[in-house]
Amino acid sequence: MEVTRKIRVLQAIRQGKIGGGESHVLDLVRFMDRSRFEPVVLSFTDGPMVSLLQQMNVPVHVIASEKAFDIGVWKKVRKFMKEQRIDIIHVHGTRANTNVMWAARRLRIPLIYTVHGWSFHDGLHPLMRKARILSEQFITRRAQANICVSESNRQTGLKTFGKFNAEVIRNGINPEKFNPAAQFPDIKAAYGIPEGTLVVGYIARMTLQKDPEGMIRGFHEALKTFPQMKLLMVGEGELKQAAIDTAAALNISDKVIFENFRQDVPAVLQGIDIYCLPSLWEGFPIGVLEAMAMGKTVVATDVDGTREAVSHGENGWLIPPKDTGALAAAIVKMAEDKILREQLSQAAINTVREKYNVSGMTQRIENVYTSLYSAKAQ
Numbered sequence: 001m002e003v004t005r006k007i008r009v010l011q012a013i014r015q016g017k018i019g020g021g022e023s024h025v026l027d028l029v030r031f032m033d034r035s036r037f038e039p040v041v042l043s044f045t046d047g048p049m050v051s052l053l054q055q056m057n058v059p060v061h062v063i064a065s066e067k068a069f070d071i072g073v074w075k076k077v078r079k080f081m082k083e084q085r086i087d088i089i090h091v092h093g094t095r096a097n098t099n100v101m102w103a104a105r106r107l108r109i110p111l112i113y114t115v116h117g118w119s120f121h122d123g124l125h126p127l128m129r130k131a132r133i134l135s136e137q138f139i140t141r142r143a144q145a146n147i148c149v150s151e152s153n154r155q156t157g158l159k160t161f162g163k164f165n166a167e168v169i170r171n172g173i174n175p176e177k178f179n180p181a182a183q184f185p186d187i188k189a190a191y192g193i194p195e196g197t198l199v200v201g202y203i204a205r206m207t208l209q210k211d212p213e214g215m216i217r218g219f220h221e222a223l224k225t226f227p228q229m230k231l232l233m234v235g236e237g238e239l240k241q242a243a244i245d246t247a248a249a250l251n252i253s254d255k256v257i258f259e260n261f262r263q264d265v266p267a268v269l270q271g272i273d274i275y276c277l278p279s280l281w282e283g284f285p286i287g288v289l290e291a292m293a294m295g296k297t298v299v300a301t302d303v304d305g306t307r308e309a310v311s312h313g314e315n316g317w318l319i320p321p322k323d324t325g326a327l328a329a330a331i332v333k334m335a336e337d338k339i340l341r342e343q344l345s346q347a348a349i350n351t352v353r354e355k356y357n358v359s360g361m362t363q364r365i366e367n368v369y370t371s372l373y374s375a376k377a378q
Helices: 020-031 048-055 071-084 093-105 126-142 153-161 212-224 242-249 265-270 287-295 324-335 338-355 356-375
Strands: 006-011 035-043 058-061 088-092 109-117 145-148 198-203 229-234 255-261 274-277 296-302 317-319
Touching: 006 020, 006 071, 006 093, 006 356, 020 048, 020 088, 020 287, 020 356, 035 048, 035 071, 048 058, 048 296, 048 338, 071 242, 088 145, 093 126, 109 126, 109 324, 109 356, 126 153, 126 296, 145 274, 145 356, 198 212, 198 265, 198 287, 212 242, 212 324, 242 255, 242 338, 255 324, 255 338, 265 287, 274 287, 274 324, 287 296, 296 338, 324 338
Parallel strands: 006 035, 006 088, 035 058, 088 109, 109 145, 198 229, 198 274, 229 255, 274 296, 296 317
Antiparallel strands: none
């Protein structure tokens, strides 16, 4: 009897630091049907994601590059793909795509591009925004399949490019890992936070997109009304020092705890009361889904994919981006109204259980793999 060879799928992503796209890749390879697929991961920087994949015994490789359209690595990528006998390429994010696309075309390997939020966001210089639009248009039209993690991203692609074919497959959460009924270490005790203190949590890469300085300013305003709170900010990024400096300038350093990236995100979430994500734009935020799965009250900005997960006043609270007053008011409202927090929290748990399970997400992506592989074989 002929044994059918497993489909070798390359997951390519820009960096090894943990963020939404990287968490997506970790979950995708963890839940992939290993009787049909063999995952291989390529990152263009080292980091915690690489270590986690090694612990999972998933083949992972790093070809160092910090640039988009880095011609210097294209031949290395092509050589790597040939050696690994890759059948399907799944690229996550623009920068990884620009450094994988040439090799994929030369080797005639089908390429899937997942948009985890567009690179041509508002706030860019007009010339930079135009360049990024042209870049995204170029790579999406050369992919054999495009996936958007939110309907908002798909609609933006249609509006911007005029012609854009994509399937919407929203992110999913592992219900066993993010289980509010499970037992976790006492995070509050670990940070010396007195029992009964209300903790606001911010767990994200500290970049322009996630507006960490805006988080500090909003919390500072909220403290004027509800001073018995702590803010736990977990993450790293180019704006972390600016956030630390902002807290110092506002004389609230004693109220804010800064921590580097942690792998035990469910335990951190269990230890907070209100989860805040004041993003300026989003694809479909995994961090928000994780917080919802853990039964946390979510305060997030009314942007892109976030509004597809969070229904204002039903399973979370939405505010305008870059609005310090609105962020402060939302934090105070949640801090003072425990009944509302509990209502939003239970609705959040139900939303994730009903709509955003990682198994369903993985199966839909696997269907795309199978379809492209079958078409290639014909």
